[in-house]
Amino acid sequence: MFGFGAMIQKLKADPKRIVLTEGEDPRILEAASRLLASSFLTPILLGDEQEVMNAAEEAGFNIRGAHIINPLTYDKIDDVVKEFYEIRKEKGMTMEKAAKLMQQRNYFGTMLVKMGVADCLLGGATYSTADTVRPALQIIKTKPRNSIVSSCFILVRPGATGENEVLAMADCAINIQPSEDELVEICGETINCAKIFGVDPKVAFLSYSTHGSGKGDSVDKMRNAAAKAREEYPDVPIDGELQFDAAVSPRVARQKAPGSSVAGYANTFIFPDINAGNLGYKIAQRMGNFEAYGPILLGLNAQVNDLSRGCNALEVYSMAIITAALT
Numbered sequence: 493m494f495g496f497g498a499m500i501q502k503l504k505a506d507p508k509r510i511v512l513t514e515g516e517d518p519r520i521l522e523a524a525s526r527l528l529a530s531s532f533l534t535p536i537l538l539g540d541e542q543e544v545m546n547a548a549e550e551a552g553f554n555i556r557g558a559h560i561i562n563p564l565t566y567d568k569i570d571d572v573v574k575e576f577y578e579i580r581k582e583k584g585m586t587m588e589k590a591a592k593l594m595q596q597r598n599y600f601g602t603m604l605v606k607m608g609v610a611d612c613l614l615g616g617a618t619y620s621t622a623d624t625v626r627p628a629l630q631i632i633k634t635k636p637r638n639s640i641v642s643s644c645f646i647l648v649r650p651g652a653t654g655e656n657e658v659l660a661m662a663d664c665a666i667n668i669q670p671s672e673d674e675l676v677e678i679c680g681e682t683i684n685c686a687k688i689f690g691v692d693p694k695v696a697f698l699s700y701s702t703h704g705s706g707k708g709d710s711v712d713k714m715r716n717a718a719a720k721a722r723e724e725y726p727d728v729p730i731d732g733e734l735q736f737d738a739a740v741s742p743r744v745a746r747q748k749a750p751g752s753s754v755a756g757y758a759n760t761f762i763f764p765d766i767n768a769g770n771l772g773y774k775i776a777q778r779m780g781n782f783e784a785y786g787p788i789l790l791g792l793n794a795q796v797n798d799l800s801r802g803c804n805a806l807e808v809y810s811m812a813i814i815t816a817a818l819t
């Protein structure tokens with residue numbers, strides 16, 4: 493994939509440890525065996541050691557040398573429970589509740605990252621997005637200078653070599669109805685992430701209206717957010733509100749948004765809400781045949797990422813590398 497070689501080089505120079513919460517899942521085991529065959533990323537599989545080993549043998553994957561941790565028998569579980577309780581006690585957490593939550597791999601795995609046993613986490617092969625993301629929001633928390641955690645997808649046309657074959661789309665997975673200011677923050681984080689994947693961002697704030705052709709609160713929201721983002725990130729071409737056709741088609745752009753520095757050539761898309769974003773990236777993936785990597789969480793103090801429950805082993809492997817490289 494585009495940018496992948498550079499990520500692997502980065503990890504070779506500075507290897508990381510990644511928690512994979514669903515240790516017995518065959519897709520996780522296949523990705524883990526591939527990671528173990530190289531030496532730049534150490535998987536920490538969560539689950540009962542014997543069950544994980546049996547599942548690997550049954551599926552035919554060699555995970556010799558894998559680090560397996562069972563939350564139910566972990567020798568430092570008391571420290572983990574205590575630290576989690578300390579983090580959440582102002583939110584009504586009790587030691588009993590903390591001990592119970594630490595039996596759940598999504599919470600326990602996130603605490604391993606918080607306590608420095610691992611550098612990052614990838615989950616969600618069986619957990620929902622909310623169940624993977626919630627422990628990260630509560631434990632890892634938002635970076636000091638950010639007000640929200642958001643997410644983006646990187647869309648890659650297979651065999652991409654040219655311009656605008658790698659795209660960024662946000663926020664397709666976390667914030668349900670972002671405000672104007674939250675859209676500006678999502679834009680800034682997405683610009684940074686897009687650059688890591690080799691994209692030279694040209695940002696379109698998307699809408700059903702182009703430069704005032706339609707009216708409505710959501711149109712105003714996207715226009716105002718684009719204006720604020722232009723002020724905030726003056727070095728990046730940003731325009732909005734733009735319809736998707738005006739954003740990507742030079743012919744339509746000439747008609748609907750003449751003189752725009754973005755229209756016709758946008759490669760970084762900010763959607764008005766999660767409905768539009770989630771549908772948008774899936775249309776590109778399923779009907780446009782783009783490979784979709786994400787959701788990549790943005791704005792957390794440590795990298796935690798979520799897999800789609802429909803993911804395959806290659807996607808787990810790729811997302812593990814992306815997660816660690818962004819750490």
Ligand SMILES: CC(C)(COP(=O)(O)OP(=O)(O)OC[C@H]1O[C@@H](n2cnc3c(N)ncnc32)[C@H](O)[C@@H]1OP(=O)(O)O)[C@@H](O)C(=O)NCCC(=O)NCCS
Nearest residue numbers: 583621622625626629630634639640641642664665666667
């Ligand atoms: C992200 C999400 C899971 C959080 O929902 P939730 O668990 O109901 O969150 P809550 O409102 O109970 O908040 C839990 C904590 O996270 C924090 N939080 C919630 N959303 C946040 C965000 N976007 N950024 C930073 N912190 C956030 C809250 O402040 C709260 O912190 P606290 O407990 O320390 O006070 C929710 O927004 C969601 O479900 N989003 C859509 C996910 C989805 O289905 N995506 C589509 C599939 S890809």
